[in-house]
Structures are given as C-alpha cells and as structure tokens.
Amino acid sequence: MSRRSRGTGQVRIEDVAREAGVSAQSVSRYLRDPGRVGPATSARICEAISAVGYVPNLIAGSLASNRSHVVGILLPTLAIPAHAGPVEGLAAALRDSAYEVLVGTTGYDAGAEERLVRAFVGRRVDGLVLTSDVLSAELRRTLTAFAAPVVQIWELPSEPFDMAVGVSNKAVGAAVAGHFLARGHRLCAAVGHAQATDTRSAARVAGFVETLAAAGAPAPIRLDVRMPEALAQADAILARLCAEGPPSAVFCTAGQLTVALHFAARRAGLNLPDDLALMGLDSEFAALVDPPLSVVRVRTYEFGRLAGEMLIERLAGRRPETQMRDVGFEMILRAST
Amino acid sequence: MSRRSRGTGQVRIEDVAREAGVSAQSVSRYLRDPGRVGPATSARICEAISAVGYVPNLIAGSLASNRSHVVGILLPTLAIPAHAGPVEGLAAALRDSAYEVLVGTTGYDAGAEERLVRAFVGRRVDGLVLTSDVLSAELRRTLTAFAAPVVQIWELPSEPFDMAVGVSNKAVGAAVAGHFLARGHRLCAAVGHAQATDTRSAARVAGFVETLAAAGAPAPIRLDVRMPEALAQADAILARLCAEGPPSAVFCTAGQLTVALHFAARRAGLNLPDDLALMGLDSEFAALVDPPLSVVRVRTYEFGRLAGEMLIERLAGRRPETQMRDVGFEMILRAST
C-alpha cells in the first residue's frame, strides 16, 4: 500500500516512478497530459499510482511551474445571496479546469480588501476577481507588480484595472426612475445601503436621482440604511419616508429590505401600488408576496461564471475578445408598481 | 524599486537579505516572528522589504515547511444562506491566523465531494471542513492517509471521522413534532429535501416521524421536493398535501419553502394557525410575514466559527477538549402554530 520515504513521509512522484520502472519525469508528464507518454508506460504508471496511493503534491508543482492553479475572489460578504452568486458561478466555470477557488470576505472594509489581496498575491493566485470598481493607488501598484489577470465584477468601472464583468448600476437606477415617471409618479424616495464601500448601491441611487432631476421631478427623499439590521426596522424606515413626503413611489436598493418594506406598508394599511409603489432588486420572495413586487433582476451568477471564463482564456495565453462585459439587467414589472 | 533576478523575475527573500545586509534566514525569521531577530536587524529588514517591494512567496514557504496555511471547506451550495453561514464563520475564525479559505461546492453530488477532497488533499490543506455526516469508505481512507484535522459540520455523526460541530437534526424534528402534539395536532405533514445527500433534512424528518409515532399519532404525510424549483410550485405542493389529508400542521425543512407555503396557504384562503399550523427553519422573512412564522433557529455561522477554532487548536498542536460540539437549536414560537 503506502510506501513511505524519509522527509515528510509523503508518497512522492519518485515512489511511483520506481514502482512503474520509469523516470519521475514520465510520471509527471502522464499526470498533466497522458497523451504525451506511450500507452504501455501509461498503463504501468496508472497502476503504480494506485498501488502506492499517490496524491500529487500540487504545492511542489506550483513552485516548480510557477502556476498555482488557484483563483482568488474577494467579496464583501457571503450572507447575501446576490454576493454568493458570483462565487458559485466562478466555481462552476473553473470546475473542469483544475482550478480551485480561494475566497476572501472583506465585510465592506477597504483595509481588509488590501490585506486579502496581499495574502492572495503571496499565495501567487493565477487570477483574481474583485468586487470593487475603484481601487486605491496602493492596490493598483500591488496588482500591477503582480501581473496576474484581474476581473472586477458587479460594476463596470470607468477606469477598469484589467477586465470587468458587471452591470451599469446607474442604468438600473435610471430605469427604475423612468418606470416611476411613466407611471406618473413625481415625489419618489430612494433607500440605499449605508456602507461607504458599497459603490454599487450608491450608483443605483445616483442614476435614479439624476433621471428624476432630468425629468423635472422633485428631488427624491433619500435614506441610507445598514443591513441586515434594517430588516427588523422596516416599519420605522417606512414611517420616516412618509414623514418626509410622503413619496408615491419607493426604490429600495438594499437587498431583502424591499420585501420587508412591503410587509411594513401592508401593516400600515397602505395599498400597493395605489398608495405607494414599491420596487427593488430581485429576491426569492419578490414574486410570492401579495401584491407581487416589481423588481430589477441582475444575474450575479453570470458575473462569476463569465469572470471565470475570461480568466481561463487569459491563463491559456489567449486574449478574450472583450475586456469589459455588460451582463445587463431585466425589469420585471408586477403589481407593486 | 523592484529588483529583479533571473528565474521567474520575482523579488525573492534573498534580494531583501542582500539589501538589508543580512542572511536570507534572518529575513525569513523576521517575517514569521519578528521577535526572534534583534531590533537593529529588524528595522533594516523592514526597510529593505519595502525598498525592494517584496511579497513573500507562500507557495515556496509551504513546500519547505510542509504547512500550506490553507483550510478547505466543502458544502453543497452557497446559494442558500444557511450554507454560506459556515463559510463566513470559518473565514472570521481564521482571519487573524494567516490562514486562507479554499471553498468547494459539491451541488449535493457525492462524486463531486470525492473529487474536491482529492483536489484539496493535493493542495495539502492544513485542515478540512466537510458538510457530510457519512463518509464513503474510499473517502475515509483518503483522509486517514492524509492525516490532517477534519471537522464535519451540520450533523453530529454517529461515527465521526475526527471532530464535529453541529446540531442533532433528529432532535430538531422531534422538537417540532412535540410542539405540534402539545398543540393538539394529530395528522401532520413533513416536507423534506429530495437531494439524497442532504442527510440533514432527512434526519429532521425522521425525528419528526418517530416522535409522532411514539405518541400514537397517525403517520404524517410526507413529501420531498427539489429546491429551489419548489419555491415556484408552493401552491401545487400545498394542494398535494391537502389532497392527502388534509393535515392540520406542516413541518417544512426545505429552507425558504416554508415562507412560500405560507403565502400559498393564504392564497388558498386558509387561516394560520387555525386551518393549518406551519413551521420550518429560520429565514430572514419568517418574522415579517403575517402571521409571523414559528421557526427553529440553527446558528450555522457558529458551525464554521467553531470549526475554525477547533482546527486552529489542533494545528497549534493542542487537542481541543471536546471533539464533538452540539451547537443546539432554538424554537421560536410565533403565531403560525
């Protein structure tokens, strides 16, 4: 069974080679591309591997080949399905390529992001997926020196570092504003995310505000909330909005809070959409509540999947035809607006 | 700035050593434990590092020290917050320990699990967190040979491989059944998860069924559904349950489906809890719907956090006092039951 040697006591490639009566290099070749060794050798190596119970040491391989076969992804949190989506997409895209996914969560903290990028660079990841559209000068310097492919996801940065996959969050906000205007709303409200590093939420609100202004509507009521605490305070948030207006339509970019506001509005005796129109980003329950919620759907899984594909292209030495991909969004209009 | 050498063109520890006028070993010592070099040397090394822009190659370090400083975690999917929780918890527990988290999603596929474990073993992870309570003989063999600490999370296995953090899913089901019985329900229903490898959902249903049987209640109606597709078919699922009973109480262990069933029941004109009692696992919306849902809360974040702590203990050469930790659960009784 397991044939030990000195050192760390691991079964090494040389143990396989000895067992099969070939050189270590042939075993190495067999493992990375079986077609490059003869059929008889191939068979003997295959047998030898299971005979000695060999599991290649990918760390040693990484050092020798200068390829870690690991891709890193940084995101604010995994607790929100919209952020977990890209990780799933990335893992799916890399599944058949012998790449593994290293995950770092920043908790919306820019300092944590820089620390994690340094840790990932230290591990010599072959590619990096970031959830920030603006990078500090320090970070750009680190990444430039590192020279690995980088994909920024979620937003389409005005100054992309390398590649990007995302959506124009500003366009999302503008589309919602356009929809509200078309329905005849004038005084609107926007509920955003209070995390300063969540530039995506800020961009959606900005697009919303600008479009209303351009149409001559009054400036919308604005409120920024902290998630997930705000979920339990939906009644108070709704009351604050109404106290300043009340608005006839609310755009909520803070994830699940939209559904919570829906319940709060019903508890307050408001009829949707006549007393209040409500729209937000997609969530699992948006279609289930009564009346069902109009939403903007952004396919975040695709962010990760496409990022993975672009990284693979680059790591294979090819240059993807597009460096910046807009996944777009979908307005799903239901009874709440 | 960057001082290149031959080879891969990276800045190496030796470049720092030359710049600081010390040996490479001193730089290595400084990096891992600054207290082990003299203060003057320390200062010169620190300057030299930023002067040459050095980022240690952790891959080379791993090979030499036989410690990867990476921990792997395997889970069925990240799309469900209950499964993303442990990853966050693990990352949080490891944050200050210079360990990174390698994530693998199996999609409830046992084959994928074995593949991923092999890939993680190949990367020589220092520890492993698994979301399975039963391991195949093949897997046990691989892990035994690998000899790294392993924590199984979610369920408390009858035959733990090494360490475990979880909850007795059977006790969860039993507690819900007990609650239903105490409220006078006789004919109940259990909606579970159709994925064969989701033994956690199966255990909850089993505990539920056994407790009802022990109390002499009729065998509950049982239904297994596929998630997340079932979310959109809540009306049909409710209709099927009612056609076979109707039951007076439903225990739904399939995540978010409980909330969807709640809406379906209201659409069907049923009053909760008089016409139908409904209870499930916790979700963000359970408290928000009307009437609010009774739930069982399981702190999955703690699974990951405690698993991380136990791994750190073991990796530091200590033996955690308990090898198996029951995080327990909480029954939150609201108006739906």
Add this chain to the structure above:
DNA sequence: TCGTAGCATGTTAGCGCTAACTTAGACGAC
C-alpha cells in the same frame, strides 16, 4: 581564568515537483 549558557545570526541541505535540455531509437527520403 575558564566553562557554559543563552542569544542572534549564518550555513547547508533539502521540500517535491517541473522546465529545459539531452539521449536513444525508429523511420523514411535521397
């Protein structure tokens, strides 16, 4: 004065693998 203990630092020898080069042999064109 010596011995030895303790600390800071240097030297040596790999960790397990693969890139790059080398060799051996088969085959066919001329």
Add this chain to the structure above:
DNA sequence: GTCGTCTAAGTTAGCGCTAACATGCTACGA
C-alpha cells in the same frame, strides 16, 4: 548508407523558501 526528423523517455538543475544544525558573541558564576 547517411542524414534529418520525429517521438518517447531520461537527466539535470533549479523554483523560493525553511528546518536543522553550526557559529560567534556576550554574560556571568565558580
């Protein structure tokens, strides 16, 4: 027969770091 070409395999020399051992120095009690 000679040469070049091709394929399959072996040989050599690291990848960048750290464990383990070696060295040199200072301090201090007997």
